[in-house]
Amino acid sequence: MPDRLWKVGELAARTGLTVRTLHHYDAIGLLSPSGRTGSAHASGHRLYIAADVTRLHQIVCLKQLGFSLEQVKEYMTRADYDPRAVVRLHLEKVRRQAAELAELGDRLEALANTLDAADAVSPDTFLETIEVMTMIEKYYTPEQLEQLKQRKEQVGDARIKEVEAEWPRLMAEVRTAMDAGTDPADPKVQDLARRWVGLVNEFTGGDPGIFKSLSSMYANEDNVRGMDVPAMRTMMEYVQKAMSAAGITFAGQ
Amino acid sequence: MPDRLWKVGELAARTGLTVRTLHHYDAIGLLSPSGRTGSAHASGHRLYIAADVTRLHQIVCLKQLGFSLEQVKEYMTRADYDPRAVVRLHLEKVRRQAAELAELGDRLEALANTLDAADAVSPDTFLETIEVMTMIEKYYTPEQLEQLKQRKEQVGDARIKEVEAEWPRLMAEVRTAMDAGTDPADPKVQDLARRWVGLVNEFTGGDPGIFKSLSSMYANEDNVRGMDVPAMRTMMEYVQKAMSAAGITFAGQ
DNA sequence: GGTACACCCTGACGTAACGTGAGGTTCAAG
DNA sequence: CTTGAACCTCACGTTACGTCAGGGTGTACC
Numbered sequence: 001m002p003d004r005l006w007k008v009g010e011l012a013a014r015t016g017l018t019v020r021t022l023h024h025y026d027a028i029g030l031l032s033p034s035g036r037t038g039s040a041h042a043s044g045h046r047l048y049i050a051a052d053v054t055r056l057h058q059i060v061c062l063k064q065l066g067f068s069l070e071q072v073k074e075y076m077t078r079a080d081y082d083p084r085a086v087v088r089l090h091l092e093k094v095r096r097q098a099a100e101l102a103e104l105g106d107r108l109e110a111l112a113n114t115l116d117a118a119d120a121v122s123p124d125t126f127l128e129t130i131e132v133m134t135m136i137e138k139y140y141t142p143e144q145l146e147q148l149k150q151r152k153e154q155v156g157d158a159r160i161k162e163v164e165a166e167w168p169r170l171m172a173e174v175r176t177a178m179d180a181g182t183d184p185a186d187p188k189v190q191d192l193a194r195r196w197v198g199l200v201n202e203f204t205g206g207d208p209g210i211f212k213s214l215s216s217m218y219a220n221e222d223n224v225r226g227m228d229v230p231a232m233r234t235m236m237e238y239v240q241k242a243m244s245a246a247g248i249t250f251a252g253q
Numbered sequence: 254m255p256d257r258l259w260k261v262g263e264l265a266a267r268t269g270l271t272v273r274t275l276h277h278y279d280a281i282g283l284l285s286p287s288g289r290t291g292s293a294h295a296s297g298h299r300l301y302i303a304a305d306v307t308r309l310h311q312i313v314c315l316k317q318l319g320f321s322l323e324q325v326k327e328y329m330t331r332a333d334y335d336p337r338a339v340v341r342l343h344l345e346k347v348r349r350q351a352a353e354l355a356e357l358g359d360r361l362e363a364l365a366n367t368l369d370a371a372d373a374v375s376p377d378t379f380l381e382t383i384e385v386m387t388m389i390e391k392y393y394t395p396e397q398l399e400q401l402k403q404r405k406e407q408v409g410d411a412r413i414k415e416v417e418a419e420w421p422r423l424m425a426e427v428r429t430a431m432d433a434g435t436d437p438a439d440p441k442v443q444d445l446a447r448r449w450v451g452l453v454n455e456f457t458g459g460d461p462g463i464f465k466s467l468s469s470m471y472a473n474e475d476n477v478r479g480m481d482v483p484a485m486r487t488m489m490e491y492v493q494k495a496m497s498a499a500g501i502t503f504a505g506q
Numbered sequence: 507g508g509t510a511c512a513c514c515c516t517g518a519c520g521t522a523a524c525g526t527g528a529g530g531t532t533c534a535a536g
Numbered sequence: 537c538t539t540g541a542a543c544c545t546c547a548c549g550t551t552a553c554g555t556c557a558g559g560g561t562g563t564a565c566c
Contacts (some may be wrong), residue, residue: 060387095358529546
């Protein structure tokens with residue numbers, strides 16, 4: 001039956017496409033039926049011949065390979081392309097997209113694991129976790145993250161909670177000393193500086209790379225886990241004076 | 254500077270978004286600035302406060318995880334979701350998409366290799382190759398394809414070309430016999446049937462699975478590599494009568 | 507106080523590949 | 537000649553903005 005005629009509905013049923021899709025292909029000039037009922041009356045029913053069916057099949061194939069309708073059209077009208085080059089190029093694009101999606105998947109999985117490890121997950125902690133993770137990924141290399149993860153396991157949750165509680169206390173004391181106009185060289189301030197350096201060293205583990213990433217993060221972000229970083233930068237200048245006076249430095253800088 | 258105000262341009266520069274994007278977020282109610290210049294005059298410049306900046310940051314993070322703006326909005330307004338479940342669900346979706354893209358990549362690579370192996374690649378042979386590959390993927394399992402590939406290497410290109418040239422000749426002869434009204438039991442027709450069976454056996458290698466897939470393909474498709482399959486089905490009935498008369502069967506059926 | 511100029515504003519249309527009606531017409535059977 | 541199914545042509549909706557067009561605003565300088 002090579003000279004049989006097909007109506008849209010039949011063709012749609014056969015190919016798994018919808019009637020609307022065939023209408024669309026007609027509208028954009030990708031596949032117009034070779035005939036219509038009622039001759040030139042316009043608005044007659046579409047009649048597709050065998051050649052149209054073949055063309056449609058090719059269109060579907062190219063679509064399944066991920067080409068856009070525009071590309072398919074270009075490709076089928078102007079046949080002056082090098083098929084190999086086209087396929088190779090398209091392949092590269094698909095590979096890139098696949099890699100990106102896979103990486104996104106990895107990040108989501110890491111997030112999911114982090115959330116599972118947390119005690120309670122309110123929407124707020126959720127948003128905070130995401131923010132922290134995103135920021136962290138921006139400043140630390142994957143190797144550094146692995147390193148931090150191992151250190152975290154060594155140190156243990158208890159100590160981490162202690163440190164997290166210690167920071168606000170320390171910052172409050174530094175602020176008090178600054179507001180009081182205390183000389184950074186004052187032994188009390190030098191003590192504060194020693195505690196500050198101690199906490200930072202505990203985090204970096206003396207690794208210069210991690211110290212650099214950390215510095216970079218606090219230099220560029222204004223908000224890290226809800227902390228007022230600009231204020232911290234001001235304190236840092238003060239603390240650094242005290243460090244000079246006490247003759248101490250960060251580990252591994 | 255927690256109480257500093259930001260204008261769209263500044264915020265855009267800081268976040269890497271565009272001004273238009275911020276306008277868009279405002280328009281869809283995802284992030285509206287807390288203030289405007291010129292009070293209630295309408296059409297004053299947008300003024301974002303620190304809280305707005307934080308919210309924007311969270312929006313950006315969620316977007317980078319692949320959530321749609323609609324989802325982000327839902328998530329940030331109604332906070333009665335289980336973050337873990339949401340992330341796991343989203344993760345699965347992303348993984349599925351990544352797998353699909355990876356598979357598409359594999360198919361494209363197979364296509365590219367096939368094209369590289371071909372002598373000349375005109376757009377027509379290209380389209381034909383795609384059609385054949387797509388159809389083949391539909392009927393044969395990956396294992397069967399591997400099997401066919403190995404057999405193809407064993408047999409060699411020369412024999413494949415011979416067979417491809419032989420089919421049209423054979424079909425023409427069968428048609429002639431049919432049109433002449435020759436009895437299928439006629440020895441001449443039995444010979445034709447033997448040749449037919451021989452060619453099919455050579456392709457299937459006597460594998461029942463491949464025979465089944467092949468049959469399925471020719472039973473469901475009306476066009477395989479430009480061949481008039483409906484006509485072949487008619488011939489097949491005739492050939493089968495001759496096969497019965499000759500007492501032969503397909504290998505491994 | 508005026509003026510330049512950068513920056514801001516609000517529409518409004520375009521994108522890809524159709525989905526989804528609305529409202530009217532045509533075909534094939536009875 | 538009448539159904540009912542299948543068909544027809546608009547035309548708007550979808551996503552996340554890009555890209556003008558045409559006109560206001562803020563601020564620095566004279």
